[in-house]
Amino acid sequence: MPTQISLHDVTKAHADRPLFDGVCLAVRPGERIGIVGENGAGKSTLLRIIAGLEPPDEGRAVLTAHGGTGYLGQTPDLPPDRTVQDAVDAALAELRGIERRLRVLEAALGDATPAQLDEYGDLLTRFELRGGYEADARVDRALHGLGLDGLDHGRLLGSLSGGEQARLGLACLIAASPEVMLLDEPTNHLDAAALDWLEEALLAHRGTVLAVSHDRLFLQRIATAVVEVDADRRALVRYGEGYGTFLAAKAAARRRWEQEYAQWCDEVARLTDHAAGAAHDVAQGRAMKDNNKMAYDRDRGRVQASVSSRVRNAQERLRRLRAEPVPRPPEPLRFQAAPDAGESTGTLVRLDDVRVGDRLAVDTLTISAGERVLVHGANGAGKTTLLRVMAGLTAPDSGTVVRRGRIGLLAQEIPVSRPTEPLLAAFGRGLTGDADELAALLLSFGLFRERDLHVPVGVLSAGQRRRLALARLLARPADLLLLDEPTNHLALALVEELEEALTAWPGALVVVSHDRLLRRRFTGRPYEIRDGRLVLAAC
Secondary structure (H helix, E strand, O other): OOOOEEEEEEEEEEOOEEEEEEEEEEEOOOOEEEEEOOOOOOHHHHHHHHHOOOOOOEEEEEEOOOOOEEEEOOOOOOOOOOEHHHHHHHHOHHHHHHHHHHHHHHHOHHHOOHHHHHHHHHHHHHHHHOOHHHHHHHHHHHHHHOOOOOOOOOOEHHHOOHHHHHHHHHHHHHHHOOOEEEEEOOOOOOOHHHHHHHHHHHHHOOOEEEEEOOOHHHHHHHOOEEEEEEOOOOEEEEEEOHHHHHHHHHHHHHHHHHHHHHHHHHHHHHHHHHHHHHHHHHHHOOOOOOOOHHHHHHHHHHHHHHHHHHHHHHHHHHHHHHHOOOOOOOOOOOOOEOOOHHHOOOEEEEEEEEEEOOOEEEEEEEEEOOOEEEEEEOOOOOHHHHHHHHHOOOOOOEEEEEEOOOEEEEOOOOOOOOOOOEHHHHHHOOOOOOHHHHHHHHHHOOOOOHHHOOOEHHHOOHHHHHHHHHHHHHOOOEOEEEEEOOOOOOOHHHHHHHHHHHHHOOOEEEEEOOOHHHHHHOOOEEEEEEOOEEEEOOO
16 A cells, blocks of 8 residues: 655754654554654654654645544543634535535536546545535534533633533544544543544544554554654654553563573673683693603693684684673563561551532542552542642642551642752662662662663653662662552553552552553552542442
């Protein structure tokens, strides 16, 4: 099949921070590509380059779509003084223009020239392929499917919330049904019903879809291939056959790394032993048996020369191996239980009649040792406030909070209070050990490379700051972990590894998450916060 979208040796940097270094990509018509990577890697920039909204520093991007291209950013650019109907009309303007031209050509078909007949046939094909006759009905279905069916079409766009604007922009794009859809985090601001509708709409789309997403369930359902934006290598890596193949390839790469490291260690040990043994043979020599000193000296010289050559060869090969070592693969992520965790029983946190303004109301909540709790709810419902109260960072206006044992918190937002502080120093605050020990500990998690250790925290991306916060949590023993949207900003392979670590964690756990796959796999007590009130609910 021909290539519909292609990148040729594209290089791009933002604010002197390189994102892509000579990357190439090819997308065929009808593919549905999931674009993944940690926050700050350049996923949105990649989509904008493909859409032609942002030029590459070097190289070129080519997109061919006679049936139109639709781009939707994370924040729709809707003029606040226009109405909802204006947004719908703008989205359907191309289709309605084609329809008007068809009517003009139809009126003159009796006297049409061959060129006009060809134009009419081409336009009719494009119009029918894009479902032009059903466009207005598709608008209504999209608004209903995305939870906006009651939206007044005369309402000003500036009066809509950010979530409503995002859903309206998505509804308009899907209703327009362009041949190529470029979507940046389309699952944001959608509830479960709207997510199901969106996935079905994209699966039914006959064109090409490129979607930046962190939603693993969305990627499982719609992606025919995955493109990873690799921030460390400033490269694009394509994985065919969808999200499952992406995970399998990541696991296979990890196994190859472990095998290469084991082979490197074995070869270093073998050459070390060989060189030491051969050198010993040279030093020891052999006894003279026939009192022929001349022959003995001659033979001994030959033996020593031969053995010395083998020693030198072994030492040279050893030097080369050590000059280019295979890095030790990081251990799987593992949270540390407190030293006396086996003795930690009973209640770790208890909230009674807790109130924090109008943001949170908890009549009673008890977290016992080893217990697992999942909290979900709409944005702004009070989930973060609940965790901060449990961690002792927010004092309630009324009620009582009792805490016991060591509590570790992974906050949703990671502020940077010391932007010039090197990464290693930020990691080591509050930990014992010298710089070498702390560096070894941080690198053992596999979240950073040695070259990152002295980078100022202020220049880290959101994903890197998230990894730093996770590393600090991994380095400290705890009885209770409080995790606020733990999968946010992380590369998806790391998300999968983090989820495995949480499954193996024996201590108490409270997780706030919108991640549908994490919630589906979670075993424990589910709660929901509705209008600030904590209620026991289905997951």
